[in-house]
Amino acid sequence: MRPAGSEQQAFEIRRLSLELALGAGTCHIGSSLGIADVLAVLFFEVMPVDPDLPGAPLRDTFILSKAHAGSALLSALALRGTIDRAQLEREYCRDGGAFGGHAERGTPGVEISGGSLGHGLPIAVGRAIADRLDSRHRRTYCLMGDGETDEGSVWEAAAMAGRLGLDRLVAIVDANGHQGLDRKLADDHWERLASRFEATSWEVTEIDGHDHAALRHALRGGEGRPRCVLAHTVKGKGLPFMEGRFDSHYRSLRPHDRERALTALEQARVAA
Ligand SMILES: Cc1ncc(C[n+]2csc(CCOP(=O)(O)OP(=O)(O)O)c2C)c(N)n1
Numbered sequence: 001m002r003p004a005g006s007e008q009q010a011f012e013i014r015r016l017s018l019e020l021a022l023g024a025g026t027c028h029i030g031s032s033l034g035i036a037d038v039l040a041v042l043f044f045e046v047m048p049v050d051p052d053l054p055g056a057p058l059r060d061t062f063i064l065s066k067a068h069a070g071s072a073l074l075s076a077l078a079l080r081g082t083i084d085r086a087q088l089e090r091e092y093c094r095d096g097g098a099f100g101g102h103a104e105r106g107t108p109g110v111e112i113s114g115g116s117l118g119h120g121l122p123i124a125v126g127r128a129i130a131d132r133l134d135s136r137h138r139r140t141y142c143l144m145g146d147g148e149t150d151e152g153s154v155w156e157a158a159a160m161a162g163r164l165g166l167d168r169l170v171a172i173v174d175a176n177g178h179q180g181l182d183r184k185l186a187d188d189h190w191e192r193l194a195s196r197f198e199a200t201s202w203e204v205t206e207i208d209g210h211d212h213a214a215l216r217h218a219l220r221g222g223e224g225r226p227r228c229v230l231a232h233t234v235k236g237k238g239l240p241f242m243e244g245r246f247d248s249h250y251r252s253l254r255p256h257d258r259e260r261a262l263t264a265l266e267q268a269r270v271a272a
């Protein structure tokens with residue numbers, strides 16, 4: 001069956017991320033493919049972006065803390081019309097181009113210059129506090145890697161958000177069990193991670209991060225407390241020869257990989 005709605009957009013995010021990786025010969029492709037469903041539901045259903053007013057003050061805010069997956073965010077923004085797709089395809093990771101491998105502030109729709117992990121949540125908490133003080137009723141979403149939650153700054157920010165009951169803040173943890181090139185998390189990691197958020201007064205919901213109905217429901221936010229969405233994903237999702245593999249983290253795709261990769265992506269979609 002042909003996917004529709006946000007499922008179709010997730011496929012398009014994957015395909016464009018792949019095109020960017022092929023064009024540039026570089027990219028954290030596994031990390032980008034894994035979060036395509038989260039971004040599709042956020043950008044096309046939960047948190048619409050006005051293409052004419054990318055910086056409008058009343059829209060919800062999305063912060064990609066794991067900025068090495070920037071190609072997925074840039075793809076979502078291009079598909080949403082916030083940035084120019086042709087320019088993105090031409091200039092992504094090219095000398096003198098407007099778009100680097102990590103998403104950077106200055107690009108419409110990109111809120112922070114990331115790269116150094118552990119900074120997105122503290123910034124998101126600051127945003128949520130400012131919104132509360134200024135009576136702005138928008139949500140702030142922050143997407144982090146599971147490995148990233150090893151950073152102490154994440155927990156300082158989480159403790160403050162919990163204490164202040166920032167209920168318009170939603171942290172999404174991309175729970176793929178991979179932390180870069182060679183570490184897989186222990187089986188009881190998720191229980192311990194959830195307990196840690198709960199201990200700082202967050203509401204935690206654990207879902208399949210590729211299930212759009214579950215994402216739709218979870219991403220609408222919590223009541224009275226900040227919400228953490230533990231979204232279980234597969235690194236490299238959508239490209240069977242990359243799924244769950246460590247080397248999908250930073251894999252250079254070359255022009256001769258093009259047909260195999262795009263065909264595999266299409267076939268995996270038809271099979272889903
Ligand atoms: C503070 C910091 N330490 C190390 C790195 C190098 N680094 C880039 S991606 C990555 C893996 C992070 O794992 P995770 O957050 O789970 O993201 P995933 O690889 O699963 O997308 C690391 C260690 C970094 N960018 N920032």
Ligand SMILES: [Mg+2]
Binds near residue numbers: 146175176
């Ligand atoms: Mg990870």
